[in-house]
Amino acid sequence: MLVVEDGAPAHTSCLTKSAWLKLGITLLIHPSSLPDLNPIELLWLLLKNHVADTPGASNSLKNLWLAAQHTWEEITEEEIQRHTGKMLERVAQVQAAKGWHTRF
Structure with missing residues (x-):
């Protein structure tokens, strides 16, 4: 699974990153300034x-x-x-x- 996220604090917490890793989710990061x-x-x-x-x-x-x-x-x-x-x-x-x- 691929998830696009913008670097918001809720997306970058250790708990969130750990959960994504355990679930095998790949992150595609884009700049937070995008509309x-x-x-x-x-x-x-x-x-x-x-x-x-x-x-x-x-x-x-x-x-x-x-x-x-x-x-x-x-x-x-x-x-x-x-x-x-x-x-x-x-x-x-x-x-x-x-x-x-x-x-x-």
Whole structure:
């Protein structure tokens, strides 16, 4: 199995590296400055922000889970489209910038 990772601290811990080694996973490292073109990341950010704004969500794991479930159910198709509908534009900008920074 090949895993692409960006050198984030969670990916470089001794525990993580040890687990990957035991599982026979090969790492393909890319610079952390590369733009994230995964549309789900935009939705995770939306979910994270909504949950963070939910009073009491951080009081317990149960409250956090309930807040996340409620927030996910409340996200509309229009919101999803607003966050993912510009992917072709994002890819074009990244290509024009030859993989470097864009406004995204």
